[in-house]
Amino acid sequence: MNLERVDLNLLVYLDVLLRERNVTKSASILGITQPAMSNGLRRLRETFDDPLLVRTSEGMVPTERARELQPMIREVLAVIEQAVEPSTDFDAASSDRVFRIMTSDYGEATLLPRLLDRLHVEAPDVVLDILTPSDMSFLEVERGQVDLVINRFDSMPQSFHQVTLWCDSFSCLLSADNPIVEDFTLDSYLQGNHVWVSKTGMGAGLGLTPKDTKRLGWVDEALARIGCQRHISVFTRHYQSACQLAESKSLIVTIPSKAALQAQEGNAGIVLKAPPFEIPLFELKMAWSPLLQRNSAHKWLRRTIVEVAKAVEEEAAAGGAKS
Known part of the structure; x- marks a missing residue:
């Protein structure tokens, strides 16, 4: 593929199309007309020499090639977004940012109290908006509307970044x-x-x-x-x-x-x-959208949570040894 022929706007179109699987809805999200979106899909098909989305009785379904492309396209767009953002370090002590975290009742009971103690000292004005698993879907996490999901997962979108916080019996x-x-x-x-x-x-x-x-x-x-x-x-x-x-x-x-x-x-x-x-045993995982992977505030929060989780695990091990 000749990179000079690739319009970066088309990659944005493809990202939304593969997520929504609907031309009309994708056009609305991007603020363009449906004919413009249809034309974009036509050009994408020519660029990748693949139908990408095929109409079926269940709606638009991505081809195998499209499923392979989706995590790569998302990663490329995340890198570009990071490149054009101002290069500033996150100052936790002065920030009043709101972080939205989805976690189960288990995660809220075992992890969050220690995390809040840590934030009280290091980032007193940072706010946590805690959501439950029933409040959202993976789609909202993919879009970066939710910063982190902390839970036990049977399955997870392949494009997500993730880390295991601990194993529990x-x-x-x-x-x-x-x-x-x-x-x-x-x-x-x-x-x-x-x-x-x-x-x-x-x-x-x-x-x-x-x-x-x-x-x-x-x-x-x-x-x-x-x-x-x-x-x-x-x-x-x-x-x-x-x-x-x-x-x-x-x-x-x-x-x-x-x-x-x-x-x-x-x-x-x-x-x-x-x-x-x-x-x-089962694993408690923390996952996030590739769109937030390089965000400095997000990196600080992830690093802090990993450190807090390690401290919780050490405390639990000590408590289990005593009982």
């Missing part, structure tokens, strides 16, 4: 008055009543039933692998609620160990137990 919380505390075995675990708590991925969550084993997540998948199933009495998406329910002498709560240790600390009414079966 699972622990069980029970009331000190629960009859099975002194005989906590797989049999007694299965005979008990359980609280299900989890929320992964993005978008609005759907209702669940105890029969949805494949959708229930790590704990129930681990039980299914050994041919077992627990009796779930309560479904909740909030770790704080789950930990309060653990005080009931008839319920068992199985949640990530960092959240469990935090809930059990200073609460003599709750006992922490290791699960009587193997549950694989």
Whole structure:
């Protein structure tokens, strides 16, 4: 391909087209007419010698070549955007920037308190706007409208940058008055009543039933692998609620160990137990759009969160060794 023939505006068109998969909507976002957008798509097809988007009964679908191009185009545009921005370092101490972070209830409970303590000292005027997974889609993150997503993900767009903040195991919380505390075995675990708590991925969550084993997540998948199933009495998406329910002498709560240790600390009414079966570790990840990869303020925030996560992990390891 002769680079002199490539119009950079066409790359912007392609980026939006592949994201929206709709000529009319893409034209509206870019502030151009639909004929101009259609002409741009025609020129893109000529440039790349590929249809790029094909009309089907389900709408416009990207070709294999288009799917290969999408992360590269996004990266190129991010580099260009960074090149034309003023080259200034981020001054956290004087900044009043608002950072929008999507995180699960688990991330909010375990990571954010320490992060806020750090910001209070280093960036007292920086504001965090905390969003839940049901507040948005990956599309808004791709556009850079959300700075970071911190969660456990079953899948993630290939174009995203990501880093693992920590790995966590699972622990069980029970009331000190629960009859099975002194005989906590797989049999007694299965005979008990359980609280299900989890929320992964993005978008609005759907209702669940105890029969949805494949959708229930790590704990129930681990039980299914050994041919077992627990009796779930309560479904909740909030770790704080789950930990309060653990005080009931008839319920068992199985949640990530960092959240469990935090809930059990200073609460003599709750006992922490290791699960009587193997549950694989999971990763808490931080992900962001390639559009923000080189932004100085964003780099500062990512670096700070990684450092805070390391401190949380060290504290949890020390707490687990004591218990």
